[in-house]
Amino acid sequence: MDVVDGKKVRIRFDGTRCIHSRNCVLGLPAVFRANVEGEWIDPDAATPEEVLALAERCPSGAIQAERRDGKVSEQPSGRNVVAVLENGPYAVRGDLVVSGVPAGTRATLCRCGASANKPWCDGSHHDVDFKATGEFPPPGALPDWGAPGPLEVTPTKDGPLKVKGAHEVTCGTGRAVRRGATAFLCRCGHSGDKPFCDGSHRTVGFTADGG
Numbered sequence: 001m002d003v004v005d006g007k008k009v010r011i012r013f014d015g016t017r018c019i020h021s022r023n024c025v026l027g028l029p030a031v032f033r034a035n036v037e038g039e040w041i042d043p044d045a046a047t048p049e050e051v052l053a054l055a056e057r058c059p060s061g062a063i064q065a066e067r068r069d070g071k072v073s074e075q076p077s078g079r080n081v082v083a084v085l086e087n088g089p090y091a092v093r094g095d096l097v098v099s100g101v102p103a104g105t106r107a108t109l110c111r112c113g114a115s116a117n118k119p120w121c122d123g124s125h126h127d128v129d130f131k132a133t134g135e136f137p138p139p140g141a142l143p144d145w146g147a148p149g150p151l152e153v154t155p156t157k158d159g160p161l162k163v164k165g166a167h168e169v170t171c172g173t174g175r176a177v178r179r180g181a182t183a184f185l186c187r188c189g190h191s192g193d194k195p196f197c198d199g200s201h202r203t204v205g206f207t208a209d210g211g
Contacts, residue, residue, distance in 0.1 A: 006043025
């Protein structure tokens with residue numbers, strides 16, 4: 001992980017989580033300088049407010065920003081959300097714990113089964129031409145939100161992602177389709193009940209580490 005301190009803001013960049021959405025280099029090109037040799041992050045080339053706003057738009061959580069001037073940095077909203085992206089990964093926001101490790105407030109997690117960096121998305125859904133809708137029929141009704149708290153995401157060995165904690169599953173467009181305290185999300189790419197697991201990982205011989 002790269003950690004770069006500016007006068008008022010600290011930027012952390014975790015390349016292992018980056019999905020190359022290019023929000024950073026297009027949104028603040030003076031801060032995130034593409035195709036340069038040596039240091040490519042300059043936290044002082046924009047205001048702390050601009051840097052934090054851009055970090056919050058980074059879907060994978062590869063970019064995180066922390067104020068150094070005593071003012072409040074990004075905080076979980078109090079609601080954990082799993083957005084199912086069309087032909088792509090799960091975009092998760094909340095107070096995240098992934099594989100037992102605190103993971104910030106944003107993450108993109110593989111659902112195509114092809115990532116070489118599971119459970120994180122590495123863009124392999126493009127390489128394998130993964131096709132899966134991000135839109136689902138509206139529910140008849142949604143229960144109230146559960147008590148706020150962390151969202152624990154645990155990859156099961158050779159199986160789905162276990163999600164534990166009050167959360168909402170949404171379409172990629174943001175429309176809610178389910179609320180609950182526990183879910184098992186497909187990560188082999190073959191479930192007939194996407195985004196939820198239907199046991200297809202056993203039929204197709206899916207293998208992946210748990211933990």
